Amino acid sequence: MKITAIKTFICHAYRTNWVFVKVYTNIDGLYGIGEATLEYKEHTVAQACHDLEGLLVGKDPHRIEEFWHLAYREGYWRGGAVLMSAISAIEMALWDIKGKDLGVPVYQLLGGKVREAIPCYANGWFAPAKTPDEFAEKAKQAIEIGFSALKWDPFGSSYLQISRKELNEALSCVEAVYDSVKHKADIIIEAHGRFDIPTAVRIGNALSQFDILWYEEPIPPQNLEGLAEVKSRVNVPVSAGERLYNRWDFKRLFELKAADFIQPDVSHAGGIMELKKIAAIAESFHIPFCPHNPSGPIANAATLQLAACVPNFYLLETMSSDVPWRSEISTENIQFEKGKMVIPDLPGLGIDINEKEIEKYPYKAQELRHYKGNLTDIRPENAKSYF
Structure with a gap:
């Protein structure tokens, strides 16, 4: 199984805008959902999610720890709300994929x-x-x-x-x-x-x-x-x-x-x-x-x-x-x-x-x-x- 793409969605929610990310795989119908809602920086964090796409496409979505480590390391300017929110959303989407693929809840x-x-x-x-x-x-x-x-x-x-x-x-x-x-x-x-x-x-x-x-x-x-x-x-x-x-x-x-x-x-x-x-x-x-x-x-x-x-x-x-x-x-x-x-x-x-x-x-x-x-x-x- 390989990751093929990601897509982000921004949805008005009155006091803020929700930011969702969808990570796709080459298995038909198998994808994961995450959330990176970062109040008042919604477009910025959505773009940060797309910036991480190069680390994802072609990779095995089950290797969640590897993705996290590479995304944090390759950021160079580590930490901060934008990078960490993008990593967070994609990470939870990868757990979603893993749980669906194995047929069990993430817990x-x-x-x-x-x-x-x-x-x-x-x-x-x-x-x-x-x-x-x-x-x-x-x-x-x-x-x-x-x-x-x-x-x-x-x-x-x-x-x-x-x-x-x-x-x-x-x-x-x-x-x-x-x-x-x-x-x-x-x-x-x-x-x-x-x-x-x-x-x-x-x-x-x-x-x-x-x-x-x-x-x-x-x-x-x-x-x-x-x-x-x-x-x-x-x-x-x-x-x-x-x-x-x-x-x-x-x-x-x-x-x-x-x-x-x-x-x-x-x-x-x-x-x-x-x-x-x-x-x-x-x-x-x-x-x-x-x-x-x-x-x-x-x-x-x-x-x-x-x-x-x-x-x-x-x-x-x-x-x-x-x-x-x-x-x-x-x-x-x-x-x-x-x-x-x-x-x-x-x-x-x-x-x-x-x-x-x-x-x-x-x-x-x-x-x-x-x-x-x-x-x-x-x-x-x-x-x-x-x-």
């Missing part, structure tokens, strides 16, 4: 299941809330669905520092959600790498009264030494890792004892096997593994395969709703029971894309919302559940 190729389902926490549940009361009501609705925790960023347009007024507004929102869900679910506070060290420490200690599950990315992601300092000075657990791109980035994080939970993304940190390696290192440090997972259906499918076979997998990030055409552009069929996603047993990743439907939703340029104060506009008015 069987990675050691087999350690669980049947994975507990989920919700992101996006708050849209389009603006006031503490609206957040509290949205939180109650999310808990009724079965989520075990809720995550959101309450910090508006703040960056590096935060005013007393803005901090009080953020804490009022946190308090309203905490009061509405306590004894039923945990809360997770996202900071999107916003703050300088003293501000992050001030906020982290203010959050301790709400017994939060974790405080996510309190400072910009490049400063792991600073993150370790924040972690040592606050009274709440700290998480990080969605903007680290391989095992070597995480090696530094572990050595510095900079986070209590880690959150690599299967679409950005090297793909399925690279995340399994990162999870194994985390396991040796007794750190829970909670991958970043806010993207499209293929990334979710790949993350579920990981969840099946990683012992220290703790919580799965899950978007509580999505654009209505998510169910049209793929064959995704999520079983969500008692707050958990059931691990599917279909061969490969267990999912495919619908090219004709994707064509109906062409690329639309989007802008980063994180520091503009409109993060709650993360979903369109007609958003709906996809599970």
Whole structure:
């Protein structure tokens, strides 16, 4: 069996554009699907996937580790979001091919299941809330669905520092959600790498009264030494890792004892096997593994395969709703029971894309919302559940 070509697809998804890759083989009907969704650099990462085609065509798709090593080595300027996202998408597509060819789900190729389902926490549940009361009501609705925790960023347009007024507004929102869900679910506070060290420490200690599950990315992601300092000075657990791109980035994080939970993304940190390696290192440090997972259906499918076979997998990030055409552009069929996603047993990743439907939703340029104060506009008015 040989690889013959790759093709990329970009699909508008309201807050971003999904980027899918399809790797073809010379066996009729046998191909693999991956996802490289990289917000606001969608065309760049799609081209990066095509740049790797020369390493693929004519090669055996079963030799996944060889592809990964060559793609990383031949990049020369190693690491970074674009190259690693392209490698990630193609790597998961190769696992999809391998599983389909052997007639087994990918998790069987990675050691087999350690669980049947994975507990989920919700992101996006708050849209389009603006006031503490609206957040509290949205939180109650999310808990009724079965989520075990809720995550959101309450910090508006703040960056590096935060005013007393803005901090009080953020804490009022946190308090309203905490009061509405306590004894039923945990809360997770996202900071999107916003703050300088003293501000992050001030906020982290203010959050301790709400017994939060974790405080996510309190400072910009490049400063792991600073993150370790924040972690040592606050009274709440700290998480990080969605903007680290391989095992070597995480090696530094572990050595510095900079986070209590880690959150690599299967679409950005090297793909399925690279995340399994990162999870194994985390396991040796007794750190829970909670991958970043806010993207499209293929990334979710790949993350579920990981969840099946990683012992220290703790919580799965899950978007509580999505654009209505998510169910049209793929064959995704999520079983969500008692707050958990059931691990599917279909061969490969267990999912495919619908090219004709994707064509109906062409690329639309989007802008980063994180520091503009409109993060709650993360979903369109007609958003709906996809599970």
